[in-house]
Amino acid sequence: MADPDVRERFRAFLREQNLPVTSQRLVIGDLLLNAPGHLSAEDVSSQLSEKGQVVGLATIYRTLDLLVNSGLVVERDFGEGFKRFEPARNLPHHYHLTCTVCGSVTEFLDERIEQMIRTAAAARGFVPSRHRLLVHGTCRDCRGAAPVPKRRTL
């Protein structure tokens, strides 16, 4: 059920840092590192509960910090008022298409956009380290049905 590779990398990280490898850390790591989507702390909590693996929210937040520090997970802020977390794949930079109707998030990659951003930043005397691109709109599935997408900020 869990990719043994990432699981092992998280254990290795904990050992390197002389941090105890606890069952809750593994359980949270397994869930998040193999999650297809972008989970919030709440999502992690409820998905674990559903599986009968109840872990306190505080522990979840603390473990999310560890995962982010390990580099295995990245933190995302979609402007929803809370953070989401996703496994750090090897994708150098992937962008997000968010559907304003169904809320689905699609990822995509574009070398040329990436290159242009780098160039545009440099032209302004700026040395870029990382960047984020967030596109809002309507996905294929939601087009046609929805009359007026519910008014949401951002």
Added chain:
Amino acid sequence: MADPDVRERFRAFLREQNLPVTSQRLVIGDLLLNAPGHLSAEDVSSQLSEKGQVVGLATIYRTLDLLVNSGLVVERDFGEGFKRFEPARNLPHHYHLTCTVCGSVTEFLDERIEQMIRTAAAARGFVPSRHRLLVHGTCRDCRGAAPVPKRRTL
């Protein structure tokens, strides 16, 4: 001290909506619509206080909502844990360069990036409505001095 044009547009919006034109609404609107930067609700509050125009925080938040709904102001989330607001200039889409050392925010425009984003989204069956691009890095002024920028998330 305030651009009479945007000020008048806010009044017009209020009148259209049959909403009272109160002194606090005007004062908040004047401040924000003529602000050079990106202000948080706290910023608005403290800047008004400095001018001796004390307005309750609740009213500030309520008025920010109005300004956003009027289309005269846009809301920004830089992942700081709170929102910032800036006047909606006529710039169709401007992007942000954030310096991770001094925190300064520079805006820029790039037609070609914009076009590529549109194309990339369309190629994935997505009709884009708006998008955001956020670039982190080091600005010209901060390069050379800072050894290791303080570790911050996002």
Added chain:
DNA sequence: TTTTGTGCAAACAATTTGCATGAGA
């Protein structure tokens, strides 16, 4: 056995809301 983690509850920060009072139309 010593260190570090865990869960709970309290603490926090940004933002929202209920309600009595006060100002615009």
Added chain:
DNA sequence: TCTCATGCAAATTGTTTGCACAAAA
């Protein structure tokens, strides 16, 4: 006047922290 806004304080939400107890090394 009648409606809607304001200010205050209490409520809410996402997240963090202190502390007593429990589990890893």
